[in-house]
Each structure stands twice: as structure tokens, then as C-alpha cells.
Amino acid sequence: MVTKELDKRIRVLREQIEYHDHRYYVLDDPEITDGEYDLLFDELVEIEKNYPDLLRPDSPTQRVAGQASGKFESVEHARPMLSLEKCTSTTDLLNWSKRNQDLLDIAIDEYVCEPKIDGVAVSLVYRDGTLVQGATRGDGTVGEDITANVRTIRSIPLKLRGKGIPSLVEIRGEVYIPLEEFYEYNNRAIELGEKPMVNPRNGAAGSLRQIDPRVTDSRPLSMYCYSLGNASNDFAPLTHQDALDAFQYWGCRINSRVTTVKGLDACSSYIEEILEQRSSLPYEIDGVVIKVNDLITQRNLGNLSRRPRWAIAYKYPPEEATTSLIGIDFQVGRTGVLTPVARLEPVQVGGVTVSNATLHNIDEIERLELKIGSRIVIRRAGDIIPQVVRVIEHGETAVRLPDVCPACETAVIRLEDEVALRCPNGMQCPAQLKESIRHFASRNAFDITGLGDKLVAQLVDGERIRNPLDLFGLTVEELAELERLGEKSAANIVQSIQESKSTTFGKFIHALGIRGIGESTALTLASRFQTLAALVDAKQETLESLEDVGPILASNICTFFSNEDNRTVAFGLVERGVEWPIEELVHDRPCEGQTWVLTGTLSTMPRQEAKANLVKLGAKVAGSVSKKTSVVVAGAEAGSKLAKAIELEVPILNEEEFLEFLEDPATRS
Numbered sequence: 001m002v003t004k005e006l007d008k009r010i011r012v013l014r015e016q017i018e019y020h021d022h023r024y025y026v027l028d029d030p031e032i033t034d035g036e037y038d039l040l041f042d043e044l045v046e047i048e049k050n051y052p053d054l055l056r057p058d059s060p061t062q063r064v065a066g067q068a069s070g071k072f073e074s075v076e077h078a079r080p081m082l083s084l085e086k087c088t089s090t091t092d093l094l095n096w097s098k099r100n101q102d103l104l105d106i107a108i109d110e111y112v113c114e115p116k117i118d119g120v121a122v123s124l125v126y127r128d129g130t131l132v133q134g135a136t137r138g139d140g141t142v143g144e145d146i147t148a149n150v151r152t153i154r155s156i157p158l159k160l161r162g163k164g165i166p167s168l169v170e171i172r173g174e175v176y177i178p179l180e181e182f183y184e185y186n187n188r189a190i191e192l193g194e195k196p197m198v199n200p201r202n203g204a205a206g207s208l209r210q211i212d213p214r215v216t217d218s219r220p221l222s223m224y225c226y227s228l229g230n231a232s233n234d235f236a237p238l239t240h241q242d243a244l245d246a247f248q249y250w251g252c253r254i255n256s257r258v259t260t261v262k263g264l265d266a267c268s269s270y271i272e273e274i275l276e277q278r279s280s281l282p283y284e285i286d287g288v289v290i291k292v293n294d295l296i297t298q299r300n301l302g303n304l305s306r307r308p309r310w311a312i313a314y315k316y317p318p319e320e321a322t323t324s325l326i327g328i329d330f331q332v333g334r335t336g337v338l339t340p341v342a343r344l345e346p347v348q349v350g351g352v353t354v355s356n357a358t359l360h361n362i363d364e365i366e367r368l369e370l371k372i373g374s375r376i377v378i379r380r381a382g383d384i385i386p387q388v389v390r391v392i393e394h395g396e397t398a399v400r401l402p403d404v405c406p407a408c409e410t411a412v413i414r415l416e417d418e419v420a421l422r423c424p425n426g427m428q429c430p431a432q433l434k435e436s437i438r439h440f441a442s443r444n445a446f447d448i449t450g451l452g453d454k455l456v457a458q459l460v461d462g463e464r465i466r467n468p469l470d471l472f473g474l475t476v477e478e479l480a481e482l483e484r485l486g487e488k489s490a491a492n493i494v495q496s497i498q499e500s501k502s503t504t505f506g507k508f509i510h511a512l513g514i515r516g517i518g519e520s521t522a523l524t525l526a527s528r529f530q531t532l533a534a535l536v537d538a539k540q541e542t543l544e545s546l547e548d549v550g551p552i553l554a555s556n557i558c559t560f561f562s563n564e565d566n567r568t569v570a571f572g573l574v575e576r577g578v579e580w581p582i583e584e585l586v587h588d589r590p591c592e593g594q595t596w597v598l599t600g601t602l603s604t605m606p607r608q609e610a611k612a613n614l615v616k617l618g619a620k621v622a623g624s625v626s627k628k629t630s631v632v633v634a635g636a637e638a639g640s641k642l643a644k645a646i647e648l649e650v651p652i653l654n655e656e657e658f659l660e661f662l663e664d665p666a667t668r669s
Contacts, residue, residue: 006047010054013044017060030202031392033377034118034286035318038086061306071211072144075135078170078230081121082140082303084289084313090268093290096312097264100292100301103309108292112240113270114226114258116287116313118201119176120208122150123229126169129160129250136208140306146208150175152217154643160250170229171247177204178282178639181220184623198389199320199379200284222640225252226289239293256637260293271314278316282637287315321354322392323347325374328365328399332407332431334439335515336423340365340399342376342388349380357386361420364388365399372397407431427467427565434460436513440468444519444608445511446500450493458482468511469569471497472576505530505580506612512570514560516553520621523612524549525557530582532574536561589618590665594630596621597645600638602655610658617665625650633658 017040023030041060048055055061087093101108123143125133134150135143150156153175177185177200185203186196197203207219228243237243241260248254257274261267271288278285292298292310301309324345330338340359347354357378359365368388370376373395380386404411405423407430412421427433437456441448448471459465464478474497479490505526510519517525524546529535535557543554560566596619598607610633611621625632625644632645632652645652653661 006051007054010044010047013040013047014060016040017044021060030198033318033320033322034201035320036322038315038318042086071209072146075123075133075138075143075145077123077135077138077141077143080140080303081123081137081143081172081229082307084311085307086287086313086315088315090264090271093267093312093314094264100309104297104300106297108294108297109263110239110260110293111264111267112244112258112260112291112293113267114255114289114291115274115281115283115285116289116315117174117176117224117255118284118286119174120201120204122146122173122175122208122223124150124156124171124173124225125230126160126165126171128167129165131156131158144209148213149208149210149216150223152213153221153223154640154647155222155253157251160252162249162251164235164246165250166232166235168230168232169235170231171225171252172227172229173223173225173252175204175208175221175223176200176283177207177220178222179284180282181640185220220640222643223253224255226255226258227291228295237295239295240291240298241293243295253643275316282639285316286318287313289313317348319349319380320377320389321347321349322375322377323354325370325372325376325388325395327372328359328370330402330406330421332405332423332429332435334432334435334513336405336426336429336432338362338402338405338412338421338423342370342378344376344378347378349378349386352380354378354380354386357388359388362401369394370399371395372399405429405431430460433466437465437468437471439513440511441471441500442511445507446503447507448493448500449496450489451496455482455485455493467565467569469572469576472501472573472578501576501578503578503580505532508532508573508578508580509535512560512566515556517557519608520611521549521553523608523615527612527615532570536567536570589616591630592618594619595628597623597625597629597632597641598635599625599632599641600635602633602635602658604655604659613662 017037020030020032020037020040044059045061048059048061085096087096097108121137123133123135123137124131125135131151132147133145134147134156135145137143151158177197179200182197182200182203189196197206203219204221207216207221210216225247226244227240228237235246237246239260244254244258259270261270267290274285274288290312292301298308298310303309325342326345327343329341329343331341333339340362342357342359344355344357359368359370364370368376368391370388370391371394374391375393375395376391377389378386379389401421402412405425408423408425408428410423410425410429413424414421423429423432425432427436434453434456437451437460438453440446441451441456451471459474459482462482464474465471474494476487476490476494479485479493480487482490506519506523509517509525510522525535528546529538538557540551540554540558543549543557544551549557561570591614596614598610598621602610614621619630622629625641625648627648629645629648629650632642632650633655634642634645634652635655642652644650
């Protein structure tokens with residue numbers, strides 16, 4: 001029986017969903033997270049399922065997505081672009097498979113599994129191998145013509161290559177923004193005072209719907225192709241995987257993690273495997289898509305009103321959530337910068353309870369117009385501390401910036417050329433000393449095993465260490481006296497400290513904690529100077545002439561070594577036995593004047609080691625591909641940088657070729 005309360009609830013749900021559809025798809029300005037939207041939509045689906053008399057043709061459940069914005073010409077899809085049924089358990093997956101097998105009275109045991117990338121669905125139409133149309137999904141039947149914009153995406157071929165290209169083929173896929181490029185874009189935007197993207201998915205949607213294709217071209221978009229839409233009779237693959245193989249042969253980009261498996265147990269294993277990899281993937285995903293592989297079976301299963309029967313999306317827990325801002329604390333970093341940290345009403349994000357989120361810097365507070373009590377959206381990516389994405393309801397209490405350092409009560413300063421507040425007390429500030437010790441002992445510096453945050457805090461708070469040099473005077477007996485640290489653990493730490501004395505000059509420089517000098521610049525300095533004395537005596541103009549240095553970093557290096565305490569620590573480390581191999585300077589450097597780019601994952605060495613090898617040979621290692629790029633090294637999962645290199649006809653080395661080059665660099669000189 002339909003009650004007044006139920007009738008009212010269904011009307012409220014429809015209004016809310018339509019409102020949020022408009023905010024997301026038309027205005028590109030969402031107010032709630034994807035997970036919260038799914039809860040509203042799923043509740044409406046459940047009510048309409050239980051009370052079919054309440055189902056109306058204009059219900060949001062009877063269409064796929066939002067309406068076109070009116071900015072572009074409409075495109076009617078030859079075959080509907082449907083959304084997918086969702087499930088969140090292996091039981092749901094089993095029920096889906098059983099329904100399909102019961103419907104056709106056949107056994108279905110071969111499936112294609114793929115990561116469900118969080119981007120924007122796009123249709124590409126090729127006639128005689130030439131791209132003639134790109135379109136958004138729209139409402140599933142009618143989308144928007146975005147041909148001019150998709151043509152700017154380097155991973156989308158303008159012309160298919162190879163043999164067997166049909167007279168007409170529609171290739172569908174997901175346009176997205178790789179995470180590395182997303183963070184780089186947002187960092188640049190913040191530096192320039194521009195509006196950063198809310199998240200990769202929203203950024204991709206907004207970028208595709210720009211009136212000026214040049215704006216789209218400036219955005220780091222990429223695409224994976226994942227299914228066949230319409231096609232002429234001269235293309236008749238037997239399986240979904242056959243179609244993907246054909247797309248890849250013709251030059252389209254297919255996700256390397258797409259896998260054909262036998263049986264639902266293999267599907268479940270794939271789901272677990274991708275979930276474990278989720279935080280390390282180079283793109284955002286919100287689940288896994290499972291598709292029946294056989295295309296005849298797909299056609300026989302057919303579609304429901306808004307979704308195909310032959311595919312289902314296994315959804316992982318959402319990684320965005322809405323909560324309230326309780327307050328803002330300020331943490332002191334290694335260089336004295338005070339970083340605001342939002343204290344939150346605890347909330348579940350991606351299966352983890354979160355009570356803090358980063359705000360980057362004090363300008364972020366002003367940009368977001370944050371006030372205590374605000375309702376905010378936070379976002380968590382892997383194991384990284386969540387960040388505040390946007391405010392959806394403003395609070396009333398203004399945030400008060402600190403006048404003194406919360407760790408040592410020294411008056412804070414704000415330099416004219418800086419965004420941040422800074423404590424000028426250096427290692428006399430216990431917070432800065434703790435962070436300096438943690439940095440010094442980190443994996444990419446001295447790599448001291450067992451020197452965790454709690455132990456560092458005990459050592460600093462107990463005044464057992466006043467600088468990194470004091471680490472090398474610690475004894476087993478002294479450490480064993482500390483809380484929760486037995487003699488065996490103490491001995492292991494002391495042994496690790498002694499073993500860390502054998503290092504590289506690049507790691508040594510990085511460990512010193514010179515402001516602005518990361519691993520990359522440390523490698524450049526190590527390659528140029530080889531010894532500590534040579535680096536300390538280097539003139540500012542000499543430092544400025546080096547790649548990756550420039551006037552600001554050169555000044556930071558000179559300022560650091562002009563401080564007597566810093567010099568005492570640096571030379572004291574050498575006196576305590578810290579050493580590194582002195583490599584013979586390569587005067588005939590075969591890569592002098594060349595610019596190289598590393599992209600993707602190398603299985604045989606860390607990227608920093610690869611970069612160090614190139615720097616020693618005289619190369620500049622850049623972060624982006626341009627016409628000035630000399631060579632691109634492409635490892636596994638190489639993305640938009642590889643696509644741009646292909647377009648610009650930049651020479652490309654795979655990992656095997658790169659290793660061969662390192663063995664005999666003269667072959668490319």
C-alpha cells in the first residue's frame with residue numbers, strides 16, 4: 001500500500017536526483033559525492049521496484065544520465081550508451097550470472113574483467129578509418145558532439161592503422177585524467193591563483209565540454225577504449241576480447257589490466273587483485289566491470305530499460321565523503337612551514353575512518369572560504385591523508401591564524417614571496433628537529449631501518465639527539481632503555497645506522513634537508529660536485545648555471561652552508577665515517593644538451609636511479625614531452641606522455657632498449 005509518506009519520499013528523491021544531475025552534468029559543479037548520489041539513486045530504484053505503480057516515464061531511473069548542456073550539437077547514438085547495473089558483493093555477482101544463465105538456459109563461463117576507471121564515457125565513430133565524430137553519452141540516446149575536443153586528446157588516433165579496418169566502426173571508452181598529471185595541473189593552477197579541478201572525473205567532464213578546443217588541449221586528458229558500439233557488416237568479431245584486440249591493432253589504447261577469465265571464482269580473484277592495487281594505480285577507479293565475453297550471448301541477453309544484462313559493475317567503497325569541520329590545527333614541518341590540518345567529524349571514506357584532512361597551506365583556507373562548522377567534501381586517495389575538496393555549506397566561525405609556533409612558541413613570520421607562515425627557529429624547534437630526523441632516516445635518504453616516528457619523538461623529547469649527527473653516537477644500551485624497545489631491536493637499529501654510512505652523494509645531499517632540494521636536484525648536484533667540500537665551496541653563479549637549480553635554489557644552498565651549525569653536521573657526518581663512491585667525472589658526456597623524459601614503470605630499477613644514470617651522462621630529465629624532447633623512455637603503463645611522443649615523432653626506447661643504451665651510451669651519441 002502506498003502511503004503519503006512514501007509518495008512524498010519518492011517525489012523528494014526524484015527532485016534531489018534531478019537537481020544533482022543538473023549540478024554535475026550541466027554545470028560541472030557537484031554538491032555531493034558519487035557515493036552519496038548512489039545512495040539516493042539506489043533508494044529510488046528500490047522503491048520503484050517494490051511499488052511499480054509509482055514508476056513514471058520521467059523518473060531519473062528511466063534515463064542514463066543528465067541532459068545535454070545545449071552548448072554543442074546533439075548526436076543520436078546508433079545504439080544506446082547504457083549505464084551498468086551495480087553490485088557490491090560476490091553474492092550479487094553470482095545472482096547476476098545465474099539470472100543470465102537461467103534466461104538463456106545455457107552455461108556462461110567466460111568473462112572479460114577490467115578496472116572501472118572514474119572518467120567520462122565517450123563514443124568515437126570512424127568512417128573508413130578516419131575519426132569523424134566524438135560524442136558524450138548524454139541521456140544514453142542523445143549526446144553532445146565533442147569531435148573538436150576529442151581530436152585534441154593524444155591517445156585517441158585520428159586515423160586507424162593496419163589492415164581489416166571496417167567502413168564504419170564506433171569505439172567506446174573512458175576519457176580520464178591520469179593522477180600524476182592531475183596533481184601537476186592543480187599545483188600549477190594554485191600557484192597561478194587559478195581554480196584547481198575538484199577531482200579527476202569532474203576535471204575530465206569539464207575539459208571535454210569546453211567551447212574552445214584549445215582549452216581542452218591544455219588539459220591532461222587520456223582515454224582507454226573498452227567496447228564496440230555500432231559497426232558495418234565488414235567487422236564481425238565473435239567475442240568482446242576480439243573487438244578489443246582489433247582496436248589495439250588499429251592503434252587505440254586498451255588498458256593492459258583487461259583480462260579474459262573463466263568462471264566467477266576468477267572474476268572474484270580479479271576484483272580482489274585490483275582492489276589491492278587500487279592505491280598504486282596511475283588513475284582513479286571506483287570498481288571493476290565484468291562483461292560476458294561472447295558477443296552473440298551479449299546480443300541474446302539484450303538490454304533492460306537503462307542497462308545491459310550482459311555487464312555489471314562491482315563497486316568498491318567510495319573515496320569521497322561529506323562531513324563537518326570541527327577545527328583547524330597547525331603542524332610544523334621540517335623547514336618550519338606551518339601547514340593547516342582540518343579536524344573533522346569522523347567519517348568513513350573508502351572503508352577507513354577519517355578524522356583529519358590536509359589543507360596544503362593557509363591560502364587554501366582563504367580560497368575555500370573555510371569556516372569552523374562548514375559542511376565539506378573530503379577525498380582520500382589510497383593511503384594518502386585526505387584532502388578537503390570543497391565547501392557545500394559554510395560555517396560561521398572564522399579561522400584564526402597562529403601568531404606563534406605551536407611547537408616552540410617562537411613568533412611566526414610570513415615572507416613577502418611566500419604563501420606559508422614559517423617558524424624561524426630551525427632545529428631548536430622540536431617539531432622541526434623531529435621532521436628533520438625522520439627525513440634524514442627515510443628510505444630515499446640514509447634509509448635507517450627501525451627509526452620510526454614514535455622512536456624519533458622519544459629521542460628528541462628526551463634530548464638524546466639535537467641534530468642528525470647525534471644518531472651516529474647512539475648505543476644499544478641507550479636505546480634499549482627506551483619504552484617498548486628491547487635489546488634486540490636496539491641492536492638492529494644501531495646496526496642499520498652503521499650500515500647507512502655507506503651511501504651515495506645524492507642521497508647524502510637529499511638527507512641534509514636543504515630547502516627546496518629534492519631527490520632530483522640532489523642528483524644533479526652530486527653528479528656535478530662529487531665531494532662535500534666542492535659543493536660547500538661552490539659559488540652561487542656556478543650553482544645557478546646547473547639544470548634544475550636556478551637562482552632561488554642556488555641561494556638556498558649557499559644560505560644553508562653559510563650556517564655554521566649546518567656545516568658542522570655535514571662535515572661531522574663525514575668524520576663519523578659516512579662515505580660514498582667518487583665516480584670519475586665523464587668529460588665526454590654523450591647526452592650533453594639532450595632532454596629525456598621517463599614515463600611509466602621500469603621493472604629493473606627505480607625511476608630515480610634511471611634519472612641519476614641519465615644525469616651522469618649529461619642529459620636533462622624533464623617531466624613533460626615537447627618538440628624539444630630528445631628521447632622518451634617508456635615503461636609499463638606509459639600514458640599520455642607516450643602518446644604525445646608518438647604524435648610528435650620523438651624517439652622512444654622501451655625498458656630493454658634503455659638498459660642496452662646504459663651499457664653502451666656511445667651508440668646514441
